[in-house]
Amino acid sequence: xxxxxxxxxxxxxTAIGDNVTENLQQxxxxxxxxxxxxxxxxxxxxxxxxxxxxxxxxxLFQLAGLPPQEGLTRTTLLGLIAMxxxxxxxxxxxxxxxxxxxxxxxxxxxxxxxxxxxFDIIDPGKEGSFLxxxxxxxxADCTQRIADIVGFSDxxxxxxxxxxxxxxALMFGARMIKQGLYSRMVCGGTExxxxxxxxxxxxxxxxDKQFCRPFDQQRTGLNLGEGxxxxxxxxxxxxxxxxxxxxxxxSGYCNTNEAFHPTSPSPDGDGAFDAMRKAMEMSGIAREDVxxxxxxxxxxxxxxxxxGKALERLFGTDVPPFSSTKPxxxxxxxxxxxxxxxxxxxxxxxxxxxxxxxxxxKMEELQITxxxxxxxxxxxxxxxSNSFGFxxxxxxxxxxxxxx
Amino acid sequence: xxxxCYIQGMAAISPQPTFExxxxxxxxxxxxxxxxxxLEPDYKPFIPANSLRRMSRVLKMGLAAxxxxxxxxxxKVSGPIVTGTGKGxxxxxxxxxKEIVTYKExxxxxxxxxxxxYNSVNGLIALQQKCTAxxxxxxxxxxxxxxxxxxxxxxxxxxxxxxxxxxxxxxxxEHFYIKSRIGFWKEEQIDSRELLSHHSPGSVAGEGAAxxxxxxxxxxxxxxxxxxxxxxxxxxxxxxxxxxxxxxPAVDAVITGRNGDSRFDHFYDTVEKYFGxxxxxxxxxxxxxxxxxxxxxxxxxxxxxxxxxxxxAWIGQPIAKPVNRLLLYNHFYGExxxxxxxxxx
Numbered sequence: 112x113x114x115x116x117x118x119x120x121x122x123x124x125t126a127i128g129d130n131v132t133e134n135l136q137q138x139x140x141x142x143x144x145x146x147x148x149x150x151x152x153x154x155x156x157x158x159x160x161x162x163x164x165x166x167x168x169x170x171l172f173q174l175a176g177l178p179p180q181e182g183l184t185r186t187t188l189l190g191l192i193a194m195x196x197x198x199x200x201x202x203x204x205x206x207x208x209x210x211x212x213x214x215x216x217x218x219x220x221x222x223x224x225x226x227x228x229x230f231d232i233i234d235p236g237k238e239g240s241f242l243x244x245x246x247x248x249x250x251a252d253c254t255q256r257i258a259d260i261v262g263f264s265d266x267x268x269x270x271x272x273x274x275x276x277x278x279x280a281l282m283f284g285a286r287m288i289k290q291g292l293y294s295r296m297v298c299g300g301t302e303x304x305x306x307x308x309x310x311x312x313x314x315x316x317x318x319d320k321q322f323c324r325p326f327d328q329q330r331t332g333l334n335l336g337e338g339x340x341x342x343x344x345x346x347x348x349x350x351x352x353x354x355x356x357x358x359x360x361x362s363g364y365c366n367t368n369e370a371f372h373p374t375s376p377s378p379d380g381d382g383a384f385d386a387m388r389k390a391m392e393m394s395g396i397a398r399e400d401v402x403x404x405x406x407x408x409x410x411x412x413x414x415x416x417x418x419g420k421a422l423e424r425l426f427g428t429d430v431p432p433f434s435s436t437k438p439x440x441x442x443x444x445x446x447x448x449x450x451x452x453x454x455x456x457x458x459x460x461x462x463x464x465x466x467x468x469x470x471x472x473k474m475e476e477l478q479i480t481x482x483x484x485x486x487x488x489x490x491x492x493x494x495x496s497n498s499f500g501f502x503x504x505x506x507x508x509x510x511x512x513x514x515x
Numbered sequence: 516x517x518x519x520c521y522i523q524g525m526a527a528i529s530p531q532p533t534f535e536x537x538x539x540x541x542x543x544x545x546x547x548x549x550x551x552x553x554l555e556p557d558y559k560p561f562i563p564a565n566s567l568r569r570m571s572r573v574l575k576m577g578l579a580a581x582x583x584x585x586x587x588x589x590x591k592v593s594g595p596i597v598t599g600t601g602k603g604x605x606x607x608x609x610x611x612x613k614e615i616v617t618y619k620e621x622x623x624x625x626x627x628x629x630x631x632x633y634n635s636v637n638g639l640i641a642l643q644q645k646c647t648a649x650x651x652x653x654x655x656x657x658x659x660x661x662x663x664x665x666x667x668x669x670x671x672x673x674x675x676x677x678x679x680x681x682x683x684x685x686x687x688x689e690h691f692y693i694k695s696r697i698g699f700w701k702e703e704q705i706d707s708r709e710l711l712s713h714h715s716p717g718s719v720a721g722e723g724a725a726x727x728x729x730x731x732x733x734x735x736x737x738x739x740x741x742x743x744x745x746x747x748x749x750x751x752x753x754x755x756x757x758x759x760x761x762x763x764p765a766v767d768a769v770i771t772g773r774n775g776d777s778r779f780d781h782f783y784d785t786v787e788k789y790f791g792x793x794x795x796x797x798x799x800x801x802x803x804x805x806x807x808x809x810x811x812x813x814x815x816x817x818x819x820x821x822x823x824x825x826x827x828a829w830i831g832q833p834i835a836k837p838v839n840r841l842l843l844y845n846h847f848y849g850e851x852x853x854x855x856x857x858x859x860x
Contacts, residue, residue, distance in 0.1 A: 153620060154619065154620045154621075155620065217654070218632065218633075226612065229612055230616070232693055232696070233689055233692065233693060235692070242696055242697065245693055245694070245696060245697050246697065248602075248693070249601060249602055249654070249656065250633065250654040250655070251601070251654065251655040251656040251658070251659075254655065255850070258748070259749075263748075264748060264749070265748065266746060266748070267655070267658065267748050268653055268655050268658060268662040269653065269654050269655040270651065270652065270653055270654070271603075271632070271633035271634060271652055271653075271654040272633075272634045272637075272650070272651060272652050273632055273634055279651055283651070283666065286666075286669050286673070287669070290516075290669055290672065292516065306615060306620070307611065307612065307615065307628075310611075310615050310620050310623055310628070311611065311625065311628035311629075311631075313620075313623075314623035314624065314625035314628060315625045315628070315629075366649045366650065366651065367647055367648065367649070367650070368596070368637075368638070368641040368646060368647055368648065368649075368650035369641075369647065370641045370642050370644070370645050370646055370647050371642070372642070373629055373635065373638055373639070373642065374625075374629055381647070382647065385647065500634075501629065501632050501634065501635070501638065502632065502634040502635055502637060502638025502639075502641075502650075503638050503641055503642065503650070504634055504637075504638065504650055504651075
C-alpha cells in the first residue's frame with residue numbers, strides 16, 4: 112500500500128504578496144496585483160498589464176537574505192524567497208536531517224536577466240561581469256543555485272512542461288514518496304517576467320490589453336505574471352513520526368496529454384476532462400465531494416471554452432463553485448501550479464472561495480459562470496486545481512483537507 | 516532506483532551514422548573544430564514534407580528518433596512519453612531573441628517561440644502518435660535524461676506496460692561560442708577521435724537524440740535490461756565511492772563518460788581505480804559532450820549487450836565475451852553524476 116502524501120509547509124511570493132500571509136490578505140481584500148511593469152524593458156510596458164512582484168532585484172536580495180551579487184537571476188531570487196518560507200513553515204531547520212529531494216519547475220530559466228546581456232555575451236569584442244550570467248541561460252541554473260544556497264544535496268530535478276510545470280513537479284515528488292525513494296520532497300516552481308515570454312504570448316495574440324477576464328464572454332487573452340511557490344511534501348509515516356504539522360493532503364493527481372494542437376486545447380476539453388476525472392478517481396472522491404475548483408482559467412479564448420466544456424461534461428448540471436485566481440496574480444506559467452495549490456490549501460484552511468475578478472458576462476458557449484464574490488465560512492474538503500499548457504500538457508491536482 | 520525494466524526498442528541520431536542500417540560498418544565520423552555535429556538522416560520517411568518545413572533542427576531530430584524507436588520496438592499502442600533535454604531548441608531560442616530586437620517587438624512570428632518551449636518535442640510526438648497518456652519533460656543539464664529515466668521506471672512500477680523515454684540536444688555555432696567563453700571546450704583544436712588523449716581543460720561539443728522503448732516484460736528481441744539507476748548531485752569522492760559499493764558489486768565493463776577534460780577527470784579516475792582491471796569503454800569520442808550524452812552511452816551499451824560486440828574502431832579496444840553486466844558512469848562538468856546498471860537479457 113503506497114503512502115499517503117501530506118503537505119507540511121508552504122512558501123510563496125507573487126504580485127499580491129511576498130509571503131503566504133500577504134497573499135491571503137490580498138485575496139480576502141479582493142485586491143488584484145495586476146498593473147504595468149516597472150522592470151522589463153519593453154515597448155509594451157504601458158500597454159500590456161502584468162502581475163509583477165513589487166520589488167526590484169536589489170530588494171529581492173534583501174528578502175532572500177543575501178548580499179547583491181552577479182549571477183543570481185530574478186528567477187533564482189523569487190524561488191529562494193519562497194523556498195526559505197516553505198522550509199521555515201515546515202519547521203525544517205536542518206535540511207539534511209533526513210534525505211530530501213527538490214523538484215523545481217521553470218519555463219525559461221534565467222531569461223529575465225540573460226535577455227538583457229545576451230547580445231554582449233555573443234559579441235567577442237565585449238568582456239565584463241555579464242559573463243557570469245552565461246550559465247543562467249538554462250532552467251537548471253535556478254534550481255541548483257537555490258539548492259546550493261539552502262543546502263539540498265540529494266535528488267534534484269527541473270521540469271518544464273509550460274504552464275503545467277510546477278503541477279508536474281508536485282506530482283513527480285509525490286510519486287517519489289509513494290515509491291519509497293524519499294520521505295520528504297520539496298516541490299514547486301519559479302518564474303520571472305521576461306520580454307521574451309511577453310513577446311511570445313503577444314505574438315500568439317492571446318494577451319489582453321485590459322486586466323484579464325476569465326470565463327467572460329468579452330475576454331481576449333491572458334496577462335502574464337511572475338512569482339514562485341514551493342510545498343513541502345512528506346510521507347504519512349514520516350510526517351506522523353516527525354510530528355509534522357499537516358496542512359493538507361495531495362490526494363490525487365493526473366497528467367495527460369491532449370495530442371490535439373501545439374498551442375491550443377481541443378474545443379471539447381478532452382484533455383482537461385481526463386485529467387480532472389482521473390485525479391478524482393485516484394483521490395477516491397465522487398463529483399459531489401468537490402467543494403471548489405481553482406480553474407486554470409487563463410482568459411484566453413480557447414482555454415476557457417475548453418476547460419468550461421470539460422467541467423460541464425464532468426459535472427453535468429452540478430458544476431462545483433469555480434474561479435480563476437489569474438486576475439489576482441497574472442498567469443505565472445511554471446509557478447502557477449504550485450501557487451494555486453497553496454491557494455487551494457488556504458481555501459480549505461480558511462473556508463474560502465475566491466472571487467473570479469473582472470467577470471461580467473456569461474460565455475455564450477457555456478451554461479456555467481464562475482464565483483464572482485468572495486465566499487467565506489464555506490466547508491471545503493476537496494479542491495481541484497487545474498494547470499493546462501502548451502504542447503497539450505494537462506495536469507490536475509486534488510488537494511484535500513486533513514482529517515487527522 | 517531499484518526495479519527492472521527492459522529496452523524493447525531504441526534509435527539514435529548522433530554524430531555517427533547510428534540512424535542507418537549496419538551503422539557499425541561505417542568509418543567513424545570526426546571533427547577537427549571541437550564541434551562534433553550530428554549526421555542528420557533523411558527525415559522524409561518519418562515526417563511529412565509540409566511539417567518538415569516548419570520544424571527546426573532539434574524538433575526533427577527528436578521526432579524522427581522517437582518514431583524510429585517506436586517502429587523498432589514493434590509496440591503499436593501508445594503509452595507515456597518522458598524526455599530530457601538540457602537546452603531544448605537553441606536555434607529557436609536564439610532566433611526569437613534576435614527577432615524581438617530586429618523587429619522591435621512588433622509583428623513577430625510566433626513559431627520560434629512555440630518551438631523554443633522545452634516540451635515542444637514531447638508535444639509533437641504525442642500529437643503525431645495521438646497519444647493522450649502521461650507526458651513529461653525534464654530540463655536539468657546532466658540530470659535531464661536521468662530524471663526522465665527515473666520517471667519512466669516509476670511509471671512501469673506503477674503498472675504502465677511501456678514508456679517511450681528519450682533525450683535530445685543540439686549545439687549551435689552561437690551556443691558553442693557562448694560556452695567557449697566559460698571554458699566548456701578545449702582551447703586547442705583537436706581531432707575528436709583522439710579526445711581522450713588530450714588531457715587539458717574542456718572537451719569537444721557534441722549533440723544527439725536517443726530514444727528507448729522501455730517495458731515491464733522482456734521479449735526475445737529485448738536489447739538489455741536496466742536494473743539500477745543512481746543520481747548524485749555534486750558528490751564528494753567518498754559519496755561516489757559509497758554509491759559504487761552499494762550499487763555495482765561486479766561488472767564486466769564500465770561505459771565511461773570520460774571526455775578529456777583534465778579539470779574533472781579525477782572522478783573518472785576514481786571509478787576506474789575502484790573497478791581495477793575492468794575494461795573501460797569510452798563514448799564521448801563518438802558523440803562529443805552535451806547535457807544528455809549519457810543517453811548515447813546507454814544506446815551504445817544496450818547494443819553491446821545484445822550483439823555482444825562493438826567495432827574496435829568505435830571503442831578503441833576488443834571486449835572479452837560474454838558481456839553480461841555493464842555500468843554506465845557519467846558526469847556533466849563535475850556537477851550531475853549518474854550510474855546506470857545495464858544487464859544482458
